[in-house]
Amino acid sequence: xxxxxxxxxxxxxxxxxxxxxxxxxxxxxxxxxxxxxxxxxxxxxxxxxxxxxxxxxxxxxxxxxxxxxxxxxxxxxxxxxxxxxxxxxxxxxxxxxxxxxxxxxxxxxxxxxxxxxxxxxxxxxxxxxxxxxxxxxxxxxxxxxxxxxxxxxxxxxxxxxxxxxxxxxxxxxxxxxxxxxxxxxxxxxxxxxxxxxxxxxxxxxxxxxxxxxxxxxxxxxxxxxxxxxxxxxxxxxxxxxxxxxxxxxxxxxxxxxxxxxxxxxxxxxxxxxxxxxxxxxxxxxxxxxxxxxxxxxxxxxxxxxxxxxxxxxxxxxxxxxxxxxxxxxxxxxxxxxxxxxxxxxxxxxxxxxxxxxxxxxxxxxxxxxxxxxxxxxxxxxxxxxxxxxxxxxxxxxxxxxxxxxxxxxxxxxxxxxxxxxxxxxxxxxxxxxxxxxxxxxxxxxxxxxx
Amino acid sequence: xxxxxxxxxxxxxxxxxxxxxxxxxxxxxxxxxxxxxxxxxxxxxxxxxxxxxxxxxxxxxxxxxxxxxxxxxxxxxxxxxxxxxxxxxxxxxxxxxxxxxxxxxxxxxxxxxxxxxxxxxxxxxxxxxxxxxxxxxxxxxxxxxxxxxxxxxxxxxxxxxxxxxxxxxxxxxxxxxxxxxxxxxxxxxxxxxxxxxxxxxxxxxxxxxxxxxxxxxxxxxxxxxxxxxxxxxxxxxxxxxxxxxxxxxxxxxxxxxxxxxxxxxxxxxxxxxxxxxxxxxxxxxxxxxxxxxxxxxxxxxxxxxxxxxxxxxxxxxxxxxxxxxxxxxxxxxxxxxxxxxxxxxxxxxxxxxxxxxxxxxxxxxxxxxxxxxxxxxxxxxxxxxxxxxxxxxxxxxxxxxxxxxxxxxxxxxxxxxxxxxxxxxxxxxxxxxxxxxxxxxxxxxxxxxx
Numbered sequence: 099x100x101x102x103x104x105x106x107x108x109x110x111x112x113x114x115x116x117x118x119x120x121x122x123x124x125x126x127x128x129x130x131x132x133x134x135x136x137x138x139x140x141x142x143x144x145x146x147x148x149x150x151x152x153x154x155x156x157x158x159x160x161x162x163x164x165x166x167x168x169x170x171x172x173x174x175x176x177x178x179x180x181x182x183x184x185x186x187x188x189x190x191x192x193x194x195x196x197x198x199x200x201x202x203x204x205x206x207x208x209x210x211x212x213x214x215x216x217x218x219x220x221x222x223x224x225x226x227x228x229x230x231x232x233x234x235x236x237x238x239x240x241x242x243x244x245x246x247x248x249x250x251x252x253x254x255x256x257x258x259x260x261x262x263x264x265x266x267x268x269x270x271x272x273x274x275x276x277x278x279x280x281x282x283x284x285x286x287x288x289x290x291x292x293x294x295x296x297x298x299x300x301x302x303x304x305x306x307x308x309x310x311x312x313x314x315x316x317x318x319x320x321x322x323x324x325x326x327x328x329x330x331x332x333x334x335x336x337x338x339x340x341x342x343x344x345x346x347x348x349x350x351x352x353x354x355x356x357x358x359x360x361x362x363x364x365x366x367x368x369x370x371x372x373x374x375x376x377x378x379x380x381x382x383x384x385x386x387x388x389x390x391x392x393x394x395x396x397x398x399x400x401x402x403x404x405x406x407x408x409x410x411x412x413x414x415x416x417x418x419x420x421x422x423x424x425x426x427x428x429x430x431x432x433x434x435x436x437x438x439x440x441x442x443x444x445x446x447x448x449x450x451x452x453x454x455x456x457x458x459x460x461x462x463x464x465x466x467x468x469x470x471x472x473x474x475x476x477x478x479x480x481x482x483x484x485x486x487x488x489x490x491x492x493x494x495x496x497x498x499x500x501x502x503x504x505x506x507x508x509x510x511x512x513x514x515x516x517x518x519x520x521x522x523x524x525x526x527x528x529x530x531x532x533x534x535x536x537x538x539x540x541x542x543x544x545x546x547x548x
Numbered sequence: 549x550x551x552x553x554x555x556x557x558x559x560x561x562x563x564x565x566x567x568x569x570x571x572x573x574x575x576x577x578x579x580x581x582x583x584x585x586x587x588x589x590x591x592x593x594x595x596x597x598x599x600x601x602x603x604x605x606x607x608x609x610x611x612x613x614x615x616x617x618x619x620x621x622x623x624x625x626x627x628x629x630x631x632x633x634x635x636x637x638x639x640x641x642x643x644x645x646x647x648x649x650x651x652x653x654x655x656x657x658x659x660x661x662x663x664x665x666x667x668x669x670x671x672x673x674x675x676x677x678x679x680x681x682x683x684x685x686x687x688x689x690x691x692x693x694x695x696x697x698x699x700x701x702x703x704x705x706x707x708x709x710x711x712x713x714x715x716x717x718x719x720x721x722x723x724x725x726x727x728x729x730x731x732x733x734x735x736x737x738x739x740x741x742x743x744x745x746x747x748x749x750x751x752x753x754x755x756x757x758x759x760x761x762x763x764x765x766x767x768x769x770x771x772x773x774x775x776x777x778x779x780x781x782x783x784x785x786x787x788x789x790x791x792x793x794x795x796x797x798x799x800x801x802x803x804x805x806x807x808x809x810x811x812x813x814x815x816x817x818x819x820x821x822x823x824x825x826x827x828x829x830x831x832x833x834x835x836x837x838x839x840x841x842x843x844x845x846x847x848x849x850x851x852x853x854x855x856x857x858x859x860x861x862x863x864x865x866x867x868x869x870x871x872x873x874x875x876x877x878x879x880x881x882x883x884x885x886x887x888x889x890x891x892x893x894x895x896x897x898x899x900x901x902x903x904x905x906x907x908x909x910x911x912x913x914x915x916x917x918x919x920x921x922x923x924x925x926x927x928x929x930x931x932x933x934x935x936x937x938x939x940x941x942x943x944x945x946x947x948x949x950x951x952x953x954x955x956x957x958x959x960x961x962x963x964x965x966x967x968x969x970x971x972x973x974x975x976x977x978x979x980x981x982x983x984x985x986x987x988x989x990x991x992x993x994x995x996x997x998x
Contacts, residue, residue: 127859188861194756251859278762292761296860305824306644309974311742311945312728314875315787315845316819316828316836321870322848325775326784334776337765369766374755377899378766386766395765398772399863400854405871409577409701410746410908411638412873412946413849413974420771421855423862425764449827458860495761496862524759524863 101230101543109536112226113209116535117202119145119184119218120211126162126185126251135247138184139163142225146243149225150232159255162247169228169241177240177269178472178546179509181500182221182276183249186213187524194526208529216523219530220275220516220538221245227542236547242269246499249276252296252459253499260499264506271472272503275538277493277515280362282534285480285488287473288513290392293426293463294496295435296399299327299443300419300454307404308414318450320418321403327446327453328420332396336382337389339396339424341442344435349428351392359492363387364519372520390494395425421458425494432460432498461498466510476512479545483537491515514541551680551993559986562676563659566985567652569595569634569668570661576612576635576701585697588634589613592675592695599675600682601693609705612697619678619691627690627719628922628996629959631950632671632726633699636663637974644976658979666973669980670725670966671695673988677996680989686997692719696949699726702746702909703949710949714956721922722953725988727943727965730812732984735930735938737923738963740842743876743913744946745885746849749777749893750869750904757854758864768900770868771853777896777903778870782846786832787839789846789874791892794885799878801842809942813837814969822970840944845875871908875944882910882948911948916960926962929995933987941965964991 105112124138125131139156142165147154151167162185189199189212197203199212209219224243231237246256260267280286301320308317332339339345351359364387366378378386381393389395403418405411424439426432436457443453466473468490480488491513500511516538522528555562574588575581589606592615597604601617612635639649639662647653649662659669674693681687696706710717730736751770758767782789789795801809814837816828828836831843839845853868855861874889876882886907893905916923918940930938941963950961966988972978 127861128857188855188857190855190857191757250861294761294862296862303825306972306977307641307975308823309945310845310847310849310873311744311875312943312969312973313823313840314847314873314944315839315843316830317823317825317840318827318829319847321851322778322782325778325848328772328775329779332772373758373763373767375753375767375900377768379768379900380766389765390763390767393765395760397760397764397769397864398775398854399760399861400856400865401771401868402852402856404848404850405638405640406850406852406869407578407638407640410871410873411577411849411974412744412746414847415850418851419856421860423760423764423860425761450825450829493762494764495759519762522756523762524861525757527756 099234101234101236101547104230104233105536105539113532116209116219116222119222120202120213121200123200124185124247125188126248127188135162135185139165139247142184142245145225149229151228159259161255164256164259165243165245167243169232169237171237171240175239177242179242179244179269179272180224181244181272181274182224183217183246184221185247185250186218187216187250191526196527207533208531210527210529212528214528214530215517215521216528217249217276219535223275223516223535223538223542226539227546230543231547238548239546252461254459256499257502260502260506267507269509272509272511274497274500274511274513275515276497277495277513278517278519278521279515279534280489280491282518282531285484285486286362286491287476287480287488288493288515289466289468289490290428290492291464291500292494292496293430293432293461293501294423294498295426295432295439295460296423296458297439298419298421298456298458300417302417302452302454303450304414304416307416310412310414313414317414318448319414320451321415323448323451324403324418324420326448327443328398330446337379338381339394341438343438347430348394358490359388359392361489362491391492392427394427394430396422398422425496426463428463428465430463432462436460461496462501464497464500464504464511466512470510472510472512476514476545479541480514482544483541549684551684551686551997554680554683555986555989563982566659566669566672569672570652570663571650573650574635574697575638576698577638585612585635589615589697592634595675596693599679601678609709611705614706614709615693615695617693619682619687621687621690625689627692629692629694629719629722630674631722631724632674632695633667633697634671634695635697635700636668637700641976646977657983658981660977660979662978664978664980665967665971666978667699667726669985670988673725673966673985673992676989677992680993681997688998689996702911704909706949707952710952710956717957719959722959722961724947724950724961724963725965726947727945727963728967728969728971729965729984730939730941732968732981735934735936736812736941737926737930737938738943738965739916739918739940740942741914741950742944742946743880743882743911743951744873744948745876745882745889745910746873746908747889748869748871748906748908749774750867752867752902753900754864754866757866760862760864763864767864768898769864770901771865773898773901774853774868774870776898777893778848780896787829788831789844791888793888797880798844808940809838809842811939812941841942842877844877844880848872875946876913878913878915880913882912886910911946912951914947914950914954914961916962920960922960922962926964926995929991930964932994933991
């Protein structure tokens with residue numbers, strides 16, 4: 099028996115196992131789901147044990163545990179690490195899901211659930227690959243799984259774990275499937291991820307909500323002040339972020355590398371149609387795709403203040419808040435941007451208003467060299483399964499902890515994502531195509547057995 | 549027995565009756581309180597009957613009923629109307645109340661509850677005055693009570709009622725206590741109220757929330773677009789509203805009238821201390837007090853969009869919303885401003901964003917001439933009770949329905965408020981001073997018995 103036959107015979111079973119994984123609402127950002135996140139870690143421990151890991155361990159942290167597993171085949175074989183996350187994004191707005199986020203449904207060849215693509219479905223590929231190669235004796239590498247439950251809240255404890263344990267983390271590379279393919283028939287390996295710096299900014303005005311009739315015109319409104327700050331952060335003409343020093347460390351790509359980037363570009367018309375917008379935007383001098391991948395960006399991820407219930411309430415709110423995040427590119431440092439942003443807000447004076455900044459989390463950008471042997475090996479495996487040589491992919495998302503991992507251990511990340519940009523990750527109706535789930539298992543088996 | 553002795557003997561009872569009125573959470577803006585609003589109308593009907601009204605009637609409307617009552621003393625006596633409202637503002641944020649909003653408490657000589665000052669406490673003055681003058685036979689005028697339960701949501705049905713019935717509404721003036729005194733020892737009668745125009749503006753971008761890593765930099769963010777619109781509405785230097793035509797009809801006051809306005813001005817340092825702000829703002833060429841009374845203003849009363857829960861979520865929101873209102877002054881027309889604002893938003897183009905405007909409600913400003921006999925009579929009564937001649941008060945709030953009432957019936961409103969600006973109406977810890985509750989009863993008895 100080889101792994102190919104086993105996949106052929108058992109794929110439906112794999113899908114039903116994945117459904118069990120997806121049913122657990124392991125939302126790390128919301129404390130109401132605390133027990134579910136722990137339950138999810140236990141589920142994964144059990145799955146790795148059953149898949150044949152030699153040693154399986156729940157590593158407690160200050161919040162959600164790490165799941166660690168080892169499989170050793172040969173002391174002389176290279177060691178490959180596998181990273182992924184078992185936590186998921188909050189599912190709201192709930193009313194926009196066709197089927198409930200934690201009741202997985204199969205529709206049109208895809209599995210729909212929160213976490214289907216980000217990242218449970220993709221992580222489960224490695225559990226199945228371990229099981230198959232273990233059963234068939236085809237595994238050629240020593241494996242180390244290090245899976246976290248806090249990726250969606252910035253990986254604070256895996257970050258600490260690596261900072262404290264990197265000297266004993268020996269290996270050649272870290273395999274990750276938490277990104278997207280350029281297209282269902284267009285294989286790609288992600289070589290560039292953006293960094294992130296996530297803040298909450300609060301504007302405080304009067305000590306309590308005021309009647310807007312009595313005081314309107316005489317008291318500074320915190321919502322106005324916050325709107326001013328938001329607008330001041332980005333030049334409306336060039337789209338460039340106005341924080342002094344922000345672009346100082348930004349790596350300007352060579353024309354050759356920009357050509358490589360463009361190979362993976364989306365089609366603007368397709369993207370516009372899929373998002374239902376009549377136009378895309380971009381930084382001056384860059385395409386929308388480049389603006390979302392190799393250039394930094396800024397977004398308000400949420401805003402609230404004053405009366406937001408039904409009907410009307412005539413107040414000047416006492417306070418207003420916004421969640422604001424920046425995406426960073428090589429070679430920006432999130433710590434530096436953190437300081438620069440705080441300074442910007444400190445220097446931004448609105449009479450009658452006091453601003454406060456809270457840093458939620460941050461992470462540096464990641465780049466993997468195209469001539470690294472791990473990249474070449476992954477590329478060959480992918481070519482075998484997809485029938486085409488994968489392109490290097492420059493992507494806009496962030497996996498902050500990989501930057502630390504790379505810097506501290508010297509392991510390059512190999513980001514073989516099997517999702518699609520259209521998977522609606524972080525949004526209602528997240529899904530993962532089953533044919534790509536299967537090709538993912540095949541690619542990983544191919545790579546680890548040769 | 550005259551009314552003075554009766555007040556002396558029964559004031560504590562009046563306070564305990566007022567507590568019963570305040571216990572009913574008649575929040576008109578929130579449908580969850582629907583039954584309570586109806587219960588409150590019934591309570592008021594009963595109270596007016598017990599006070600000695602000849603005829604008491606619940607007038608049903610599309611939403612909350614009007615409470616109507618008559619007391620006739622002499623066919624040849626002038627008829628005076630009394631207006632007030634039994635509904636209250638929403639009580640949130642609940643956690644900022646020292647004692648619960650619908651459990652009235654007496655502290656430091658004031659009664660604390662939602663509606664204590666706005667408007668149940670002040671309305672109840674007239675119920676007690678009717679009772680006292682009826683019992684003592686001192687009433688000199690025919691009275692008509694017309695009380696509504698929708699003032700805090702823009703008086704839609706009283707507005708309609710007046711539009712449909714104004715021809716049968718005969719009388720000389722309408723007495724209202726729903727405003728504030730210049731100070732506890734500074735009597736005043738409000739002669740000017742601002743109008744209002746209240747909107748909800750929505751900005752729609754992509755058809756669903758997007759991952760801000762994948763798309764950040766390439767897709768217009770609705771929160772940014774809404775912030776741009778908010779900022780564009782007002783000149784940051786002059787504080788003037790930038791809607792074309794907005795100031796066309798604004799009455800510019802004579803230097804003499806501005807002197808009268810200044811008589812009632814607040815003390816900026818006291819206001820700053822009471823609101824806990826380090827500075828006030830103003831329209832160029834006007835004081836903060838003038839900016840909040842005889843000049844139009846604009847406020848964002850609420851804003852929301854994207855992820856506003858705990859922790860972080862990395863999205864570009866699909867939509868963002870703001871409640872935006874304008875205060876208007878004589879001779880602006882809210883219908884005209886409504887059209888101008890809609891046009892402004894229609895003309896405000898942000899690529900990739902669709903704006904929508906919903907008009908919630910509006911009302912015109914009100915002015916009462918200082919030489920009207922009703923004003924003179926009210927002024928004399930107040931002088932007797934307070935020992936000082938009241939000043940004419942120019943105030944920033946709005947009672948939209950009075951504009952219609954004045955225009956349709958020719959009755960001038962006499963706005964004898966007994967609240968204080970520091971009563972925290974529309975905010976947590978709303979309260980009403982008991983000495984002013986009592987002086988209110990005395991003033992109204994004085995006026996209606998002479």
